[in-house]
Amino acid sequence: MALIEVKNLCKYYNIGERNEVKAVDDISFKIDVGDFVAVVGPSGSGKSTLLHMVGCLDTPTKGSVIIDGVDVSKLSDDELANIRLNKIGFIFQTFNLIPGVNALENVVMPLVPYRLSNSRKEYARQLLHKFGILQRADHDPSELSGGEKQRVAISRSLINNPKLILADEPTGQLDSKTGREIIKLMHELNVDKKITFVIVTHDESLLQFVKRVIRLKDGKIVSDEHNGKVHKIV
Secondary structure (H helix, E strand, O other): OOEEEEEEEEEEEOOOOEEEEEEEEEEEEEEEEEOOEEEEEEOOHHHHHHHHOOOOOOOOOEEEEEEEEEEEEOOOOHHHHHHHHHHHHEEEEOOOOOOOOOHHHHHHHHOOOOOHHHHHHHHHHHHHHOOOOOHHHOOOHHHHHHHHHHHHHHHHHOOHHHHHHEEOOOOOOOOOOHHHHHHHHHHHHHHOOOEEEHHHHHHHHHHHOEEEEEEEEEEEEEEEOOOOOOOOOO
């Protein structure tokens, strides 16, 4: 069953009067529930632009993005916010943690304008415990290592029990050992909770751990391959 369906998706930018940049150019694919997909390609290939449209953070010039049966390209801003709140978790290369707010408060931050209950706060503590950083719950992001920051970010991405997690260069600012640990956490969530992952990465060494690799160049898909030999992360 497809969780994501992208149909003839395009994102064009006009730079000056005559120069049109086709960041994403007529892309179509489906991603099934429980899949673990890496989107790779050189800088400027359209990876992050594609991820932002799938994540309801940007709107297409043409085409559609269907998430869990809903064509999000036709939704209002409020409806898009509701999709992001209830169905999608985000992990970023730069962690996007809020300074001056401790780790636990960063985890529950997506809920603050909506429905922050005591049970959600307890769930946030459980997530930090699961990822081995509950003892850092009251620490400011400036007091955390890169790996700890990304574990907080992963906890935050899970606070709404999303069906889909989108990760933009999740290991980009981490050393190889820590990056491997973060991918292992994602892999465990994919296997144990059947959460669908789509990650953008430049790190070719991570591709052995994903189920499918979509390669982009100049805004187009140049290959879409299922990984027949997914390696166990140890």
